[in-house]
Amino acid sequence: MKIAFLGPHASFTQLAAAQLFPDEELLPQVNILDCFIAVENGSVDMAVVPLENSIEGTVSMTLDYLYKTPDIKIMAEAVMPIAHHLMVHPHCVVEKIEKIYSHPQALAQSFHFLDTNYRNVIKQDYSSTAAAAKHVSENPDRNLAAVANTFAANLYNLKIIERNIQDFEQNHTRFIVISKQSHDYSHKNLTLLGKKSGLLITLPEDHAGGLHQVLSVFAWRKMNLSKIESRTLKTGLGKYFFFINVVGKWESTVQYNALEELKTLQIKVDFLGNYSEFLLNS
Ligand SMILES: O=C(O)C(=O)Cc1ccccc1
CATH class of the missing domain: 3.40.190.10 (Periplasmic binding protein-like II)
Known part of the structure; x- marks a missing residue:
């Protein structure tokens, strides 16, 4: 298999990709967009890109391209300690x-x-x-x-x-494995931190309680959220989409019903997949 990553050699993303895919061909890309393009045009099977850092927050470029390419899904997530x-x-x-x-x-x-x-x-x-x-x-x-x-x-x-010039001792980056296939990736030698699912949500129009309606779909089903991030839609100030993580592996009917309810509310949903979260070494 061919795996693209944000390169060149010895980037943090390569350290993550090498642990996730020790036996596969790793292909360095110049930037995050090129990783998405390589997956999109089929020149690689998957790509590894950074999504979020515990000090600095979300890598907005990754979130933006996830939004722009609805056929690209998340297959796995991996957390790695970072020292600069x-x-x-x-x-x-x-x-x-x-x-x-x-x-x-x-x-x-x-x-x-x-x-x-x-x-x-x-x-x-x-x-x-x-x-x-x-x-x-x-x-x-x-x-x-x-x-x-x-x-x-x-x-x-x-x-x-x-050495160790990061401003906070606790410094972790979350990487994601992206692919056009949406099946869950498993790895027997890595520590499994848990299961989660990811969604991108766009509200039909701005109205009172719009986000509350979205959250209630998860709340009354006792689906616990571990992340909700708003990101500009780039269609004007105050217009956002939301990236949401739901904790755990959900019974498929519960998940199906939750997604159907969101659609009934005319909320645009891009379901990014059910996937595992692994812990990597630094
Ligand atoms: O620049 C790198 O080496 C990357 O892989 C992106 C990154 C940058 C800073 C912390 C973690 C990942």
Whole structure:
């Protein structure tokens, strides 16, 4: 099987993909959109992309493309502890660092550290932490730094000058496996954290109690929600869709009835699947 991931090699997403798919062909993509395109056009069977971080919140690009591609479903979810390190080329003069590159989520997760210690240094968004590390390694004549993981430091021959720079000790990222097939993915060697289902909800129009109606469909069936996130529809200010996670594996008739009730209320539902959540190593 072919599995796309947000690359290049040694990105956090690759570390997740390698644990989820140790025996499959992993194909690095330049950005999250390319992961979705590869699944959409069938050049890969699945892709692994980041969905949410415990410090910085949702990866909005992933949520947006899940919404835009209703035939792409979630097959599994995996949670991985994240540690960020500041790294430079061995020739770098640390006192003269002019720019720090990383994925926007990594820069945000290390914001206070970087703001305190490198206040006057430009922070530059890059497509991934590993791409930032690669860029630093390819520009040895400039005094650049990257925020990335130890695998990237080793692969791109960079020197770690500050370890564990994330602002909070507890730092976890949730990755999802996306595919055009919706069956539940299982993995016998990974720790199973639980089962859940995912839905994207769009209300027909803005009216009093609209969201309450949606929530009541789950509430009276005692379906416990573990996440509800609103995201702009990009059709004007104040217009949103909702990403919802329901905890546990639900009896199919209960789930079917809940989805039917939402449709009766003229609520647009994209059911993303029933899937397992795994714990990964850092
Ligand atoms: O940039 C990476 O390496 C990624 O895989 C995305 C990401 C960024 C920061 C924390 C977790 C995942």
